[in-house]
Amino acid sequence: MTTTMAKRWRTSRPAALPLAAPVAVLALLMSPQCRADWSITPSVDLRGTYSDNVKLEADQLARGQFITDLAPSLSIANHGPRLKLTAAFTTHLYAYSNQRLDGTNSSQRQLAANARARLVEDLLFFDATAAIAQQAISAFGPQVANNGYAGTNRAEVSTWRLSPYLAHRFGSTATAELRYARDSVKSGNAGLGDSIGNTVSTSISSGAAFRTIGWGLQASHQNLDSTRGGKSTADAASARLSWRVSESLRLNANGGYDKYDYKALEGATAGPSYSIGLAWAPSLRTQVQASAGKRYFGDSYAFEATHRSRHSVWSINYNDAVTTTRGQFLQPVAVDTAALLNGLFSATISDPVARQQAVDAYIRSNALPATQIQNTNAFSNRYFLQKQFRASAAFNTARTVTLFSLNATKRNALSIRQAAIGLPGNSRSELNDNTKQASAAVSLNYKMSQRSGATLMVSKTRTESLTTGQRDDQLLLNLGMTRQLQQKLKGAIELRRARGNALTLGGRTYRENALTASLSYQL
Structure with missing residues (x-):
């Protein structure tokens, strides 16, 4: 059962950013321009679920329970001219019909916060992000879904990033930026450990005065200190030239140098880079960018294309990069549901604030x-070369909204294996360090009437170890129905089925069937 109580109001009292923020940001919040733009929504959810395999174990070990989930939450938003902020925090408290089993959660937290502040006009700015979420430890075994009570193969990962920066436009000649960023990743997992990163970057690029020939320079230096991986640095510098062939076509050339100090399995950890590419924008609704070149690890390619029509949004992306687990947590690359819907709704809702509220x-x-x-x-704890392809599409009609997404990822370890006590695959020869993953998902929402709707979600994931040959398949099916019972009262029911390879008993099959009933009440 889900009960939601929400109250929204405009307040003239200032509030502080989530987590710690500089005094300058607090002063901004006190300014008259920001005071009237706050929106605060407290809520509490109560949900009842029966699962026939609460720990997501192999079939012969499955045990069922009824789980009650109490989830108070708070959402804060500001869309003022000098501050853009969204933050949502939820705590889930779980109670079980029988004694709680080892490997299940008594609680979990969720946080998603983003802030961007303009402190001094055309000079000083500040960005901040923070997140708390359940993440899968291994690519093999049960994955994180709408089952927060299950603790198998997951850990709570918290991240934050604070970034003050100077940015200035020198008339129509150039735009320059100098940025400092400090970030943190904590997982509560002894094998991965915790880490702190400090990055300084600078860039300068041509302005509108350089209409035909454009240019740009950028450089960055990062220091990383990890409790498991030790200390490391990464440096990058590049220069760019571009030539506008026509109003819709621009050719690009890039050259630079990358340097890492990780202990490599083989080959170099530094070297020059170069690429050539193009940017094509035949219309305001269609954009294409592509490049090909070489970096110290070999051939390197990038491609991005987006297209938007009145009833659809399309996106295709490919890239390769040297990265880490902690780096991916700080820069998530998942297909964002809100971003898809935002593009889809832009044809009918032009105001960005109103559109975000509708989404x-x-x-x-x-x-x-x-x-x-x-x-x-x-x-x-290793550096790896990641090659990733993503495609997504969204469609709407008078009664339906349909979302599609495809993902394919290949990872190859570049650095030697660090101490990995507590990490999956430590006793199974680098199970998670050299992998291929592919996933597909579809979500269909059907509006049956003005007061009723149904949603069907299906996803399939396949993971393969390039080292051991082990293969893992995961299938998730969700079917839900909602009905507005009264003006402020909504009822819903959801049926979920999950199937995949369990971590226990040699990866034998597990299955879960779960039924959830809910009521939502909003003040």
Whole structure:
């Protein structure tokens, strides 16, 4: 059962950013320009679920229970001219009909916060992000879904990033930026450990005065200190030239140098880079960018294309990069449900604030996940080369909204294996360090009437170890129905079926069938 009580109001009292923020940001919040733009929504959810395999174990070990989930939450938003902020925090408290089993959760937290502040006009700015979420430890075994009570193969990962920066436009000649960023990743997992990163970056690029020939320079230096991986640094510098062939076509050339100090399995950890590419924008609704070149690890390619029509949004993306598990947690690459819907609703809602509110309301009313299915960012202390392809599409009609997403990821370890006590695969020869993953998902929402709707979500994931040959398949099916019973009262029911390879008993099959009933009441 889900009960939601929400209260929204405009307040003239200032509030502080989530987590710690500089005094300058607090002063901004006190300014008259920001005072009238706050929106605060407290709520509490109560949900009842019966699961016939609460621990997501192999079939012969499955045990069922009824779980009650009490989830108070708080959402804060500001859309003022100098501050953009969204933050949502939820705590889930679980109670079980029988004694709680080892490997299940008594509680969990969720946080998603983003802030961008303009402190001094055309000079000083500040960005901040923070997140808390359940993440899968291994790419093999049960994955994180709408089953927060299950503790198998997951850990709570918390991240934050604070970034003050200077940015200035020198008339129509150039735009320059100098940025400092400090970030943190904590997992509560002894094998992955905790880490702190400090990055300094600078860039300068040509302005409108350089209409035909454009240019740009950028450089960055990062220091990383990890309790498991030790200390490391990464440096990058590049230069760019571009030539506008026509109003819709621009050719690009890039050259630079990358340097890492990880202990490599083989080959170099530094070297020059170069690429050539193009940017094509035949219309305001269609954009294509592509490049090909070489980096110290070999050939490198990038491609991005987006297209938007009145009733559809399309996106295709491919890239390769040297990265880490912690780096992926700080820069998630999942297909964002809100971003898809935002593009879809832009044809009918031009105001960005009103459109964002409509997107949030649609996600809440139809119980859609924050992201579409994504490949697992398995815990590892190694640097790896990641090649990733993503495609997504969204369609709407008078009664339906349909979302599609495809993901394919290949990871190959570049650095030697660090101490990995507590990490999956430690006793199974680098199970998670050299992998291929592919996933597909579809979500269909059907508006049966003005007061009723139904949502069907299906996702399939396949993971293969390039080292051991082990293969893992996961299938998730969700069917839900909602009905507005009264003006402020909504009822819903959801049926979920999950099937995949369990971590126990040699990866034998597990199955879960779960039924959830809910009531939502809003003040």
